[in-house]
Amino acid sequence: MTQIACRAMTAAADRISRRTDEMGSGAWESLVAVAVVAGDPTESGIARYAGIHASDAAAALAMAWSAGVFGEDGAVVEAVANRLVGGLDPDRVAEAHAAAARHLFSAGPGVARDALAHARSAGALLGPDELLGNCDRVGSMALELGDYPTAQEFLDAADSIDHSGDTTLRVLRLCDLARATMGLGDVHTARAVLARAAHLADAVDDPLLSARIAIQYALPTEWNAGDSFAIGLLERIDTDRLDIDGRVAVTAARALTEMRIPLASDGSQQISWVARHSVSRSLAQEALDLSVSSGPMARSMALFAWRATHRAPEFLDSRLPVSTEALETFQKLRFPTHQIEAAIGLAVDAIESGDRAEFDRSVAIAQWIADHDGNPSVRFRALALAAGAAHLDGDHVRGVELSKVAIDIGTKIDAPGLLGASLSFVLQDITSRGAVDELHIFLDDESLPEYKNPLRRAAHAYAATHAGDLDGALRHARLALRSVDPELSYLFVGTRLAASAVLIGDAQFSRDLIAMLDPWEERVSVHSAGWWCDGPVSLALASLHNSLGEEGLALGFLDRADPIILATGDSRSMVRSGVLRASLSGPVGRLASIPGLTTRERTILGLLATGATNPQIADALSFSLSTIRTDTVSIYRKLGVNGRSEAVAIAVKSGLFD
Structure with a gap:
């Protein structure tokens, strides 16, 4: 350290010492108390909220330390803090809260909850218009950043204090609040919020606003296929007053909402449906035709609706390019719930056509979407897809791990498809283990x-x-x-x-x-x-x-x-094919000369000779693992051998292999 720096630090210490000596106990206690109220009892916090010079703030902080305001861990001792704050005038406390709220609101969503708490404690010092503006700004920013808990809290706070006559602004805020709530996986509450928005929007002659609410209410369709309220909202819209994007989006939403009606439900879970091809396919095709000259959001809606209403095998060749374009388009837009559906759609279409590379790419995109968004519904869908991919690779341990995480998430939010996913993964696990x-x-x-x-x-x-x-x-x-x-x-x-x-x-x-x-x-x-x-x-x-x-x-x-x-x-x-081919290509016939073996035992011996494990044989022949084990022991006993290698040697001598 240079001599100049040493002299500067010494001088600063002397100044602080002098200010400490000059400052009475009442003075430093009130200064520190204000900073404690504001939640920032640091040198900079004392200077900011007490409105004093940094040297005075440093002196006050030094006295606070010597007086035992702070514990060994550097945290404020609660009992001392309560005593300090109790000595302040109530108006001064309110002023400190207001100042802290304004400062923290300007710092962004990361500290927004602290800002809101201070704002509520500030009372009338932070006017309703100022508080409303800050809540709207923080809530909207948090929503765009995918911070759904913060977005929900601040947009809900804004809704509760907004008593203005600006109905359009209130409706738009409710739409954003519903998005945030949906992002937390609480679809039922989100739909209740949108229903409020729909009733408010009746007072505004704005078909575009009504269309936004109706479309948002209709999606994702897995939660409410055939929902009469959603259909009613869409049918009330005068599409002749909408621009091309609005007409495309409304038509696509109608196709998605009316593509099937529930046949059976278990609580809030729809578990079986009847498809309505004659209604939905014509609407989806109309939307797709119109979307040629629309913007990317409307186009993506049309692509999504067309794929969802054309899942039958005969449409695969036409569906693949639609699925590809849908995923590419949705990736440019910040709607994770739509992005994940597009990724899953392309993954399914790709593997159905035998394109493993495109399947893997879609699975990776789905995982990336889930990793960058806090929506539990998105994570459930992505993890379930990844579990299916792991089972496809034969990594059943990984598949079971991923499926358990997916089911845990889905259970917490009562995700659509939860019952079907549970059934599929349990059955896969059982068959993979034989x-x-x-x-x-x-x-x-x-x-x-x-x-x-x-x-x-x-x-x-x-x-x-x-x-x-x-x-x-x-x-x-x-x-x-x-x-x-x-x-x-x-x-x-x-x-x-x-x-x-x-x-x-x-x-x-x-x-x-x-x-x-x-x-x-x-x-x-x-x-x-x-x-x-x-x-x-x-x-x-x-x-x-x-x-x-x-x-x-x-x-x-x-x-x-x-x-x-x-x-x-x-x-x-691969295993199933090998097992079936081994049983068809002659080994059973060539082993027929081995005395005492049943037809099934001869088949199992042939499969043992190919290197198939007992669980693989059980799965391929659709027998229980215990049955295969019993038959294997019987084979060894009848052949007079002690294990697989000796049994296979007899199979080779009998002509199973050249």
């Missing part, structure tokens, strides 16, 4: 509302086959097939039913499934939310034809399935 003995949990009371969903019926049918109730399994499988809708996970329902059909053994039901799936043999079966990729449709067709004894057709479909499996990196389907 623990089909656990499937009994899906044998529930069929009077429950969830049985209106064909996927729930399919899960019951699959469980019933392993419980030995083939008649019950067939009945549930037929009911599921009868109620499946082309717009709602059509191929996925078909391939899940195929897994049951090969065990049920009813030839007519298997042929009904073949007729359903055969036109789409080049597609990949995937749940509409991306939770579960069930492999190539051609692999399911191969299993069905094999169950009917049509081995030549089964091999043909396997040959078409394998390139798709490799392109999508579907580890589970």
